[in-house]
Amino acid sequence: MPQAASPALIDDLVVANHVLVNEGVLDGFGHISVRHDREPGLFLIARSMAPGLVQAEDIVMCDLDGTVHDSQGRKTYVERFIHSEIYRARPDVMAVIHSHSPAVIPFGVTGQRLRPICHMSGFLGAQVPVFEIRHSAGEATDLLIRNQALGQALAQSLGGAAVALMRGHGNVVVGFSIQQVVFRAIYTEGNARLQSEAMRMGEIEFLSPGEAQAASDMNDEHLGRPWEVWKRRAKMAGY
Amino acid sequence: MPQAASPALIDDLVVANHVLVNEGVLDGFGHISVRHDREPGLFLIARSMAPGLVQAEDIVMCDLDGTVHDSQGRKTYVERFIHSEIYRARPDVMAVIHSHSPAVIPFGVTGQRLRPICHMSGFLGAQVPVFEIRHSAGEATDLLIRNQALGQALAQSLGGAAVALMRGHGNVVVGFSIQQVVFRAIYTEGNARLQSEAMRMGEIEFLSPGEAQAASDMNDEHLGRPWEVWKRRAKMAGY
Amino acid sequence: MPQAASPALIDDLVVANHVLVNEGVLDGFGHISVRHDREPGLFLIARSMAPGLVQAEDIVMCDLDGTVHDSQGRKTYVERFIHSEIYRARPDVMAVIHSHSPAVIPFGVTGQRLRPICHMSGFLGAQVPVFEIRHSAGEATDLLIRNQALGQALAQSLGGAAVALMRGHGNVVVGFSIQQVVFRAIYTEGNARLQSEAMRMGEIEFLSPGEAQAASDMNDEHLGRPWEVWKRRAKMAGY
Amino acid sequence: MPQAASPALIDDLVVANHVLVNEGVLDGFGHISVRHDREPGLFLIARSMAPGLVQAEDIVMCDLDGTVHDSQGRKTYVERFIHSEIYRARPDVMAVIHSHSPAVIPFGVTGQRLRPICHMSGFLGAQVPVFEIRHSAGEATDLLIRNQALGQALAQSLGGAAVALMRGHGNVVVGFSIQQVVFRAIYTEGNARLQSEAMRMGEIEFLSPGEAQAASDMNDEHLGRPWEVWKRRAKMAGY
Numbered sequence: 001m002p003q004a005a006s007p008a009l010i011d012d013l014v015v016a017n018h019v020l021v022n023e024g025v026l027d028g029f030g031h032i033s034v035r036h037d038r039e040p041g042l043f044l045i046a047r048s049m050a051p052g053l054v055q056a057e058d059i060v061m062c063d064l065d066g067t068v069h070d071s072q073g074r075k076t077y078v079e080r081f082i083h084s085e086i087y088r089a090r091p092d093v094m095a096v097i098h099s100h101s102p103a104v105i106p107f108g109v110t111g112q113r114l115r116p117i118c119h120m121s122g123f124l125g126a127q128v129p130v131f132e133i134r135h136s137a138g139e140a141t142d143l144l145i146r147n148q149a150l151g152q153a154l155a156q157s158l159g160g161a162a163v164a165l166m167r168g169h170g171n172v173v174v175g176f177s178i179q180q181v182v183f184r185a186i187y188t189e190g191n192a193r194l195q196s197e198a199m200r201m202g203e204i205e206f207l208s209p210g211e212a213q214a215a216s217d218m219n220d221e222h223l224g225r226p227w228e229v230w231k232r233r234a235k236m237a238g239y
Numbered sequence: 240m241p242q243a244a245s246p247a248l249i250d251d252l253v254v255a256n257h258v259l260v261n262e263g264v265l266d267g268f269g270h271i272s273v274r275h276d277r278e279p280g281l282f283l284i285a286r287s288m289a290p291g292l293v294q295a296e297d298i299v300m301c302d303l304d305g306t307v308h309d310s311q312g313r314k315t316y317v318e319r320f321i322h323s324e325i326y327r328a329r330p331d332v333m334a335v336i337h338s339h340s341p342a343v344i345p346f347g348v349t350g351q352r353l354r355p356i357c358h359m360s361g362f363l364g365a366q367v368p369v370f371e372i373r374h375s376a377g378e379a380t381d382l383l384i385r386n387q388a389l390g391q392a393l394a395q396s397l398g399g400a401a402v403a404l405m406r407g408h409g410n411v412v413v414g415f416s417i418q419q420v421v422f423r424a425i426y427t428e429g430n431a432r433l434q435s436e437a438m439r440m441g442e443i444e445f446l447s448p449g450e451a452q453a454a455s456d457m458n459d460e461h462l463g464r465p466w467e468v469w470k471r472r473a474k475m476a477g478y
Numbered sequence: 479m480p481q482a483a484s485p486a487l488i489d490d491l492v493v494a495n496h497v498l499v500n501e502g503v504l505d506g507f508g509h510i511s512v513r514h515d516r517e518p519g520l521f522l523i524a525r526s527m528a529p530g531l532v533q534a535e536d537i538v539m540c541d542l543d544g545t546v547h548d549s550q551g552r553k554t555y556v557e558r559f560i561h562s563e564i565y566r567a568r569p570d571v572m573a574v575i576h577s578h579s580p581a582v583i584p585f586g587v588t589g590q591r592l593r594p595i596c597h598m599s600g601f602l603g604a605q606v607p608v609f610e611i612r613h614s615a616g617e618a619t620d621l622l623i624r625n626q627a628l629g630q631a632l633a634q635s636l637g638g639a640a641v642a643l644m645r646g647h648g649n650v651v652v653g654f655s656i657q658q659v660v661f662r663a664i665y666t667e668g669n670a671r672l673q674s675e676a677m678r679m680g681e682i683e684f685l686s687p688g689e690a691q692a693a694s695d696m697n698d699e700h701l702g703r704p705w706e707v708w709k710r711r712a713k714m715a716g717y
Numbered sequence: 718m719p720q721a722a723s724p725a726l727i728d729d730l731v732v733a734n735h736v737l738v739n740e741g742v743l744d745g746f747g748h749i750s751v752r753h754d755r756e757p758g759l760f761l762i763a764r765s766m767a768p769g770l771v772q773a774e775d776i777v778m779c780d781l782d783g784t785v786h787d788s789q790g791r792k793t794y795v796e797r798f799i800h801s802e803i804y805r806a807r808p809d810v811m812a813v814i815h816s817h818s819p820a821v822i823p824f825g826v827t828g829q830r831l832r833p834i835c836h837m838s839g840f841l842g843a844q845v846p847v848f849e850i851r852h853s854a855g856e857a858t859d860l861l862i863r864n865q866a867l868g869q870a871l872a873q874s875l876g877g878a879a880v881a882l883m884r885g886h887g888n889v890v891v892g893f894s895i896q897q898v899v900f901r902a903i904y905t906e907g908n909a910r911l912q913s914e915a916m917r918m919g920e921i922e923f924l925s926p927g928e929a930q931a932a933s934d935m936n937d938e939h940l941g942r943p944w945e946v947w948k949r950r951a952k953m954a955g956y
Contacts, residue, residue, distance in 0.1 A: 021468075028465025029359075050468040102429070105357050106437035109444045118822050118885045119860040120746075140449025142457040143358040168357045168446055190819065196436060197913060198823035205826045207885055210857025218859040226745025229738075229767040236955040238475040260707075267704025268598075289707040341668070344596050345676035348683045379688025381696040382597040407596045407685055435675060477714040499946075506943025507837075528946040580907070583835050584915035587922045618927025620935040621836040646835045646924055674914060716953040 002061060002069055003038045010056050012178045013044055018239035019230040020097065021052040025185045028052070030099040030170070033083040034178050036061060043087055043096075047074040052239065064088045066148060079144055082172055085151030086158065093174040095181035100170035103192035108165035112199070114192060116207040121191035122215030123162045123184050130165045131157040143169045163188050179223040182230070241300060241308055242277045249295050251417045252283055257478035258469040259336065260291040264424045267291070269338040269409070272322040273417050275300060282326055282335075286313040291478065303327045305387060318383055321411055324390030325397065332413040334420035339409035342431035347404035351438070353431060355446040360430035361454030362401045362423050369404045370396040382408045402427050418462040421469070480539060480547060481516045488534050490656045491522055496717035497708040498575065499530040503663045506530075508577040508648070511561040512656050514539060521565055521574075525552040530717065542566045544626060557622055560650055563629030564636065571652040573659035578648035581670035586643035590677070592670060594685040599669035600693030601640045601662050608643045609635040621647045641666050657701040660708070719778060719786055720755045727773050729895045730761055735956035736947040737814065738769040742902045745769070747816040747887070750800040751895050753778060760804055760813075764791040769956065781805045783865060796861055799889055802868030803875060810891040812898035817887035820909035825882035829916070831909060833924040838908035839932030840879045840901050847882045848874040860886045880905050896940040899947070 013034050020026040033045035042061045046054040047070075060070040066084045068076050083096045107114045107128075114128040133141055136153040143166070145151055158164040158172065162184055165171045173188055175181030198204050207215065252273050259265040272284035281300045285293040286309075299309040305323045307315050322335045346353045346367075353367040372380055375392040382405070384390050397403040397411065401423055404410045412427055414420030437443050446454065491512050498504040511523035520539045524532040525548075538548040544562045546554050561574045585592045585606075592606040611619055614631040621644070623629050636642040636650065640662055643649045651666055653659030676682050685693065730751050737743040750762035759778045763771040764787075777787040783801045785793050800813045824831045824845075831845040850858055853870040860883070862868050875881040875889065879901055882888045890905055892898030915921050924932065 028468040029461075048464075050464045052468045053471065100357065100359060102433060103436070105433050106440055106443075109356055110437050110441040111444075112440045117826055118817065118887070120817060122859075139447050140453055142361075142453035143446075143450060144457065167444060168450065170357070194819060194822050196440065197820070198827050200439060200917060201823055201827040201829045201913065203827065204823075205828075205884060207860075208856050211860060211885065214857055214859035218861065222746075225765075225767045229745040229769045232770065267707040268700075287703075289703045291707045292710065339596065339598060341672060342675070344672045345679055345682075348595055349676050349679040349681065350683075351679045378686050379692055381600075381692035382685075382689060383696065406683060407689065409596070435679065439678060506946040507939075526942075528942045530946045531949065578835065578837060580911060581914070583911050584918055584921075587834055588915050588918040588920065589922075590918045617925050618931055620839075620931035621924075621928060622935065645922060646928065648835070674918065678917060 001071065002036070002042055005044055005061070006037050009034060009037050010044065010059050013059060014054055014056050015231055015234065016178050016182050017046060017051040017054040018234040019182055020099065020185060022234040022237050022239060023186050023230060025097070025099045025101045025189055026051045027100065030097070031077050031079070032095065032097045032178070032181070033062075034095045035087055035093070042069065043083055045076050045080065045083060048077050066151070078146055081148055081151030082145045082154060085148060085155040086172070086174060089152070089155040090174065092176060095175050095178045097173045097181050097185045098170065099173075099185060101185065101189040103189050103196060104165060104171050106196065107192060108167045108169070108171070114163070114165065114195065116212045117191055117195045117198060117204060119207065119211070119215035120219065121187045122207055122212040122219065124188070124191060125161065125212050125216070126209050127161060128163050128165060129157050129159060129161055130167055132167050133169070177223070179227045180220065183219070183223050183226060186230070240310065241275070241281055244283055244300070245276050248273060248276050249283065249298050252298060253293055253295050254470055254473065255417050255421050256285060256290040256293040257473040258421055259338065259424060261473040261476050261478060262425050262469060264336070264338045264340045264428055265290045266339065269336070270316050270318070271334065271336045271417070271420070273334045274326055274332070281308065282322055284315050284319065284322060287316050305390070317385055320387055320390030321384045321393060324387060324394040325411070325413060328391070328394040329413065331415065334414050334417045336412045336420050336424045337409065338412075338424060340424065340428040342428050342435060343404060343410050345435065346431055347406045347408070347410070353402070353404065353427075353434065355451050356430055356434045356437060356443060358446065358450070358454035359458065360426045361446055361451040361458065363427070363430060364400065364451050364455070365448050366400060367402050367404060368396050368398060368400055369406055371406050372408070416462070418466045419459065422458070422462050422465060425469070479549065480514070480520055483522055483539070484515050487512060487515050488522065488537050491537060492532055492534050493709055493712065494656050494660050495524060495529040495532040496712040497660055498577065498663060500712040500715050500717060501664050501708060503575070503577045503579045503667055504529045505578065508575070509555050509557070510573065510575045510656070510659070512573045513565055513571070520547065521561055523554050523558065523561060526555050544629070556624055559626055559629030560623045560632060563626060563633040564650070564652060567630070567633040568652065570654065573653050573656045575651045575659050575663045576648060577651075577663060579663065579667040581667050581674060582643060582649050584674065585670055586645045586647070586649070592641070592643065592666075592673065594690045595669055595673045595676060595682060597685065597689070597693035598697065599665045600685055600690040600697065602666070602669060603639065603690050603694070604687050605639060606641050606643060607635050607637060607639055608645055610645050611647070655701070657705045658698065661697070661701050661704060664708070718788065719753070719759055722761055722778070723754050726751060726754050727761065727776050730776060731771055731773050732948055732951065733895050733899050734763060734768040734771040735951040736899055737816065737902060739951040739954050739956060740903050740947060742814070742816045742818045742906055743768045744817065747814070748794050748796070749812065749814045749895070749898070750779075751812045752804055752810070759786065760800055762793050762797065762800060765794050783868070795863055798865055798868030799862045799871060802865060802872040803889070803891060806869070806872040807891065809893065812892050812895045814890045814898050814902045815887065816890075816902060818902065818906040820906050820913060821882060821888050823913065824909055825884045825886070825888070831880070831882065831905075831912065833929045834908055834912045834915060834921060836924065836928070836932035837936065838904045839924055839929040839936065841905070841908060842878065842929050842933070843926050844878060845880050845882060846874050846876065846878055847884055849884050850886070894940070896944045897937065900936070900940050900943060903947070
């Protein structure tokens with residue numbers, strides 16, 4: 001049996017589940033994981049359940065083949081391969097969110113590129129790739145990332161980026177910590193809303209590549225600030 | 240007097256009323272019914288009242304002719320024929336929702352087809368019919384489904400679909416259980432919002448027919464997950 | 479000193495203030511009045527204050543010249559002439575709301591006609607007039623209805639309609655009761671939101687004149703239903 | 718050590734932080750300051766923290782060079798130069814808000830001018846300037862106002878206006894009091910939402926210059942009314 005993860009990490013993962021629901025990134029579906037802090041070949045994720053109801057005792061450990069290691073034999077999400085294959089392909093990634101975050105969906109199905117409209121979303125960088133499951137699994141899937149091969153195809157599509165859209169499905173966001181990945185998921189949704197609005201007004205002046213990088217680096221120094229607020233808002237809402 | 244329905248079914252129907260209000264599908268109007276679990280020729284529905292205030296004691300039984308069977312002689316909604324005629328025409332249907340769910344209204348009045356933009360709304364399938372009351376009752380009705388003939392015309396327009404729009408009025412959604420019909424009503428509204436947004440961005444790549452079917456089948460295995468969340472949110476909101 | 483108004487009427491007026499704030503029709507500004515139930519030459523309205531904070535002791539009486547009759551010498555809103563002149567011109571009107579209800583503003587400044595998109599807003603009828611204060615008071619007013627002459631011009635623009643828009647300012651809604659005028663104000667805002675959305679999708683099939691009339695008559699029989707819900711929501715929100 | 722500021726002013730500043738978060742102008746970022754009531758060369762602002770969590774003990778004093786005067790040696794926001802340089806350039810300004818208020822962002826990146834669509838936003842006047850940081854600091858900044866030179870450039874761009882947009886970043890709003898600047902920030906966001914909606918409907922009839930001025934003067938006499946409501950709403954929400 002692997003070592004236990006840090007209780008503080010598990011606490012943050014539970015809070016992150018509630019924050020993401022409360023801020024409108026997750027609804028009854030979607031999931032967030034974090035790489036185990038003592039076992040880099042494992043990650044922590046809730047058992048298969050609604051993220052808004054997750055508590056510390058619901059967190060299970062999963063390895064990079066997608067096998068759950070749980071003394072109670074519980075299962076996690078069908079789409080755990082999103083997480084396992086990204087952790088395998090990207091040693092820099094410590095946390096992963098998969099959501100159906102609503103404002104992002106239209107960008108995945110129309111070919112419009114999601115780009116950083118303001119400094120809060122500099123992490124979007126120059127390129128937000130779009131994953132098309134039809135290229136890997138044909139025209140009649142249920143769109144879920146159900147196995148390692150699909151997880152690998154998605155990880156390949158993500159490449160070195162922070163965010164990848166999934167056509168007709170949602171998106172995946174990665175980060176070097178729970179706080180960073182939550183920040184990115186919330187501002188990916190926000191950027192989508194603002195860009196969609198601005199596109200109707202005229203030509204948009206997006207961040208330059210240099211601005212996107214500098215703003216992203218700067219925001220990484222302030223991740224604790226919104227985290228405290230989102231945490232408090234989730235509590236105020238009753239989570 | 241017919242047998243009593245299962246108390247658990249009545250409880251779910253009460254919760255469903257509150258969930259649909261809390262998630263923005265119903266306001267002061269609209270209704271949900273479920274087929275009686277022991278008497279397939281009857282269905283359960285609230286007496287004529289605002290759905291957000293419905294309690295177990297407000298549920299009455301109605302037959303497929305639209306006659307209420309209630310020892311206290313209470314009435315139900317004028318538009319009970321939406322329910323009675325769909326239950327008559329569709330033995331597979333166990334639950335029906337009629338709402339004025341806002342994002343769907345524009346699709347009913349502009350000729351734009353509502354289609355599945357992502358896997359959550361695969362149940363929309365290839366065809367969401369639009370019911371035009373003028374074809375049955377002329378140019379000067381109050382748009383309500385006030386009698387059996389109008390209920391039959393609506394059921395005919397629905398055909399084998401999961402959802403039918405009603406021009407200048409709202410929509411009707413059917414399912415094999417309370418949980419499924421609530422899921423479908425909430426994601427019909429969500430799909431309408433997203434499709435409306437995406438239509439302004441460009442040509443939309445909708446789910447293929449195979450994807451819609453596979454995604455719909457898959458979602459039917461997970462109906463309990465969002466149901467628990469919606470239930471909890473309704474409680475958190477004070478229902 | 480005039481007779482006291484019915485305490486039940488005053489209670490409803492207080493509740494209506496809170497409901498209109500809670501449903502997003504009023505913010506810190508705007509007002510609702512009701513004609514005195516025993517003195518048709520007077521109406522009841524809050525003293526000059528934010529509608530969300532109004533209590534029964536804040537209600538004052540005002541006559542059709544805009545003079546407040548209050549033993550404590552309190553003032554009401556500068557724009558009381560909206561109310562006084564409509565009550566004078568329209569003996570059928572028992573309640574008046576003036577708001578800056580947001581979705582309606584764009585219709586007042588672009589020449590787009592607000593029309594009934596669904597049966598809930600049949601009361602909009604064939605014609606929602608737009609009041610242009612420049613025709614009465616020139617190009618440099620603060621847009622407020624500050625005196626009898628402006629109140630008369632607005633009442634004339636309203637004519638026999640249920641709603642009039644005020645360019646660059648807001649709108650006024652009238653009804654035969656508090657419940658009806660609240661219903662109309664809330665669904666005027668709702669109709670504006672839906673019509674604005676639908677206009678981007680294509681040509682809209684609005685209610686026919688006969689449908690608008692029939693639907694409006696029908697809704698007038700069910701005004702108590704949403705009223706109870708809005709009342710409860712305002713209480714749940716803490717008003 | 719400078720004199721202490723009035724406790725009432727500090728209380729209002731704390732409340733203003735919460736109101737701006739609760740009304741959607743600030744999120745985890747952004748800040749509001751007020752000029753010290755006894756030391757015009759100082760201003761009061763929270764230490765570097767999320768505005769929704771600010772309490773009276775978090776307020777520090779800062780001078781017009783951007784140096785914090787705090788017995789505990791605490792720091793304030795990196796972007797304090799927004800405040801210090803505007804206070805220096807504009808003796809009439811007593812309060813400043815910097816936000817990423819969402820509906821305003823699209824106007825900063827598309828060249829569309831923000832203009833007063835209704836009387837509540839007359840303070841926008843004829844001209845809302847847009848600050849382009851590239852003109853001062855090149856193509857690869859993180860967009861923050863990190864030093865006096867950038868603060869001066871922003872203040873120069875603001876000129877005598879009430880609001881300036883900051884491309885790809887947010888906006889700055891100034892006023893003669895906390896209540897006025899909060900009013901302006903909230904209605905700047907509201908105006909952006911309405912103008913964006915109206916632009917899709919057709920040509921907009923904006924307020925004339927005379928109307929904008931008269932409406933702005935009029936609103937300045939009623940600043941206490943919405944302030945009480947926003948304060949109460951922030952308390953109802955749990956701040």
